[in-house]
Amino acid sequence: MSDPLLRTDSVTKRFGKLTAVSDVSLSIPEGGISSIIGPNGAGKTTLFNLFTGKHAPTEGSIEFRGEEIGGLSPHEIVSRGIVRSYQITNFFSELSALENVRLATQADRTGFGPDDFLRHHASLSDAADEAEAVLERVGLLDVADQTAANLAYGQRRHLEIGIALATDPDLLLMDEPTAGMGPEQTNATVSLIEDIAEDATVVLIEHDMDIVMNVSERIAVMNKGELIARGTPAEISENEAVQRAYLGGE
Ligand SMILES: Nc1ncnc2c1ncn2[C@@H]1O[C@H](COP(=O)(O)OP(=O)(O)OP(=O)(O)O)[C@@H](O)[C@H]1O
Ligand SMILES: [Mg+2]
Incomplete structure (x- = not known):
């Protein structure tokens, strides 16, 4: 396997006593669509904020193309080709x-x-x-x-x-790009995301499971700051820890 485009090693972000991202080690390969899912407050957006330099990790590292980017300024990170499409x-x-x-x-x-x-x-x-x-x-x-x-x-x-x-961008981070859209606009946006992923790597945070299961090559699941599962859509839909997290039982 080729080297990942983006890799985190035990990355953690604390806000005071709250651990928003806890010891997450994750690899994003180059190309296609990877999704990050998880219940509200799981730490998904905070993970993006670490990737884009909005926050510096409290612990752990983030490498992009094998170089450490954790704690760099947003400007430096954009200049390396990591760009975010804003939720706001x-x-x-x-x-x-x-x-x-x-x-x-x-x-x-x-x-x-x-x-x-x-x-x-x-x-x-x-x-x-x-x-x-x-x-x-x-x-x-x-x-x-x-x-x-x-x-x-x-x-x-x-x-x-x-x-x-x-x-x-080489890596486009999209945080809930279809939020608040009707079905028709959602379809148009999903087609656009698939088109973008033809020549860039896309990481998608998305709550709509139909979209996630249809477009993702691989999925990472977070719950309460932790990475609880990684796999293909088929693997994730059968994963019991994921089902428990979504039922609020864990
Ligand atoms: N700047 C901040 N200061 C303090 N706490 C924060 C900050 N940003 C996020 N948090 C907290 O970190 C936790 C994770 O939040 P985050 O926004 O990353 O979750 P999320 O998975 O994106 O949730 P959602 O699906 O609702 O968007 C939450 O408890 C949130 O209140
Ligand atoms: Mg969020």
Whole structure:
């Protein structure tokens, strides 16, 4: 087997007395969709926050492509190709969909200083083309000129995914991307996630079991901060510890 893209080794995050993520050792291979599931408060979002640099681990390590990233700043982590699509709205409401994505496209992963201005200026029209391509991919080209504030809920969620895609991530972390969507929009979003996973690695936190079982190559299950099971959808659906966790018996 090839080396994992992302690997945690006994990673722990405490908030005061509460252990939100407890001694989790997990490997995410490159490519496809891996899902993290578990009851409310299991520590899923906190694990993402450790991956993105929002929180530093209290203990343990996180490696991306074999290099330690635990405790790096969010900016440094994005520059390595780990990007998150936000559960909360993360765009400029007064700017159009196109402008939002264009800003993200222009935000060079490695950052740029004044010396880069000319090079950057020359690439502005490339950025506009790229932004249109991203909007097409997330199904928003026909509303490119509408302000983000005027988009429908599902469209705003797709805009957030577009903003994440604009930085060309190697690893895209998606926290409940279909939350609050109706069936039709959910289907569109699931298709989009599968499309993204063709050329990036996706880690999905998702409560909808139909989606999880259909799209995931592998699933990790958390409960009360701990990793309680890992396996294929078939293995996880038969796992007794998982069933107990969801019944609240453990
Ligand atoms: N910044 C924080 N400060 C203090 N406690 C926190 C913080 N973030 C999360 N927690 C706590 O850590 C635990 C795990 O929360 P987390 O948000 O990771 O769960 P989750 O699995 O994402 O749940 P949900 O499915 O409801 O989104 C919870 O008890 C939560 O209250
Ligand atoms: Mg959460």
